[in-house]
Amino acid sequence: MSYLKTTFIVLALCCVGITSNAQDNKEFVPVNEPDVNRPKLFNALPSQIPVSISSINTAERRSKSGTIQLVAGKKMPVTFNGTVISTTSKYDGAIETTIVKLADYEGATLTLSTLTDKEGNKTYTGRIISMTHGDVYELQKINEEYQFVKKDFNLFVHE
Numbered sequence: 288m289s290y291l292k293t294t295f296i297v298l299a300l301c302c303v304g305i306t307s308n309a310q311d312n313k314e315f316v317p318v319n320e321p322d323v324n325r326p327k328l329f330n331a332l333p334s335q336i337p338v339s340i341s342s343i344n345t346a347e348r349r350s351k352s353g354t355i356q357l358v359a360g361k362k363m364p365v366t367f368n369g370t371v372i373s374t375t376s377k378y379d380g381a382i383e384t385t386i387v388k389l390a391d392y393e394g395a396t397l398t399l400s401t402l403t404d405k406e407g408n409k410t411y412t413g414r415i416i417s418m419t420h421g422d423v424y425e426l427q428k429i430n431e432e433y434q435f436v437k438k439d440f441n442l443f444v445h446e
Contacts, residue, residue: 325421328392329437336435337361338426343399343411343433357397359435367397367415394419399426416440 338359357367369387376383380403387397395417402410411433413426424435
């Protein structure tokens with residue numbers, strides 16, 4: 288008799304579970320879709336801008352003054368002017384970062400970082416980004432030369 292009662296309860300629960308519509312949600316949770324119609328900030332600039340290491344070092348040394356000027360490009364020089372909003376140094380100078388609010392590009396910030404390893408070798412990273420525009424520049428080392436490479440905002444920043 289006990290087996291019959293247990294079997295009936297299990298079958299009843301299975302029927303309730305199968306017919307239940309608790310997981311049928313007619314309303315969908317909104318997904319944060321990237322805005323592909325953001326205006327481009329760097330339309331007038333080339334897709335790659337070569338940057339010399341000496342100009343990066345000069346810009347970082349001058350960062351203490353509150354203003355900065357970074358000249359990039361060989362054939363068509365591009366000047367990035369701005370006001371330093373933050374400088375940090377961590378791990379006894381192994382990582383030094385300067386953040387600059389650019390004057391000529393609305394809402395854009397330039398971030399330059401110098402990473403120094405134990406042997407004294409330096410690696411540079413950086414980006415120019417505006418959270419309201421659709422394009423970004425990232426500092427990359429290509430063929431032993433540093434360049435700002437233009438990228439799409441939605442591919443660079445994942446929301």
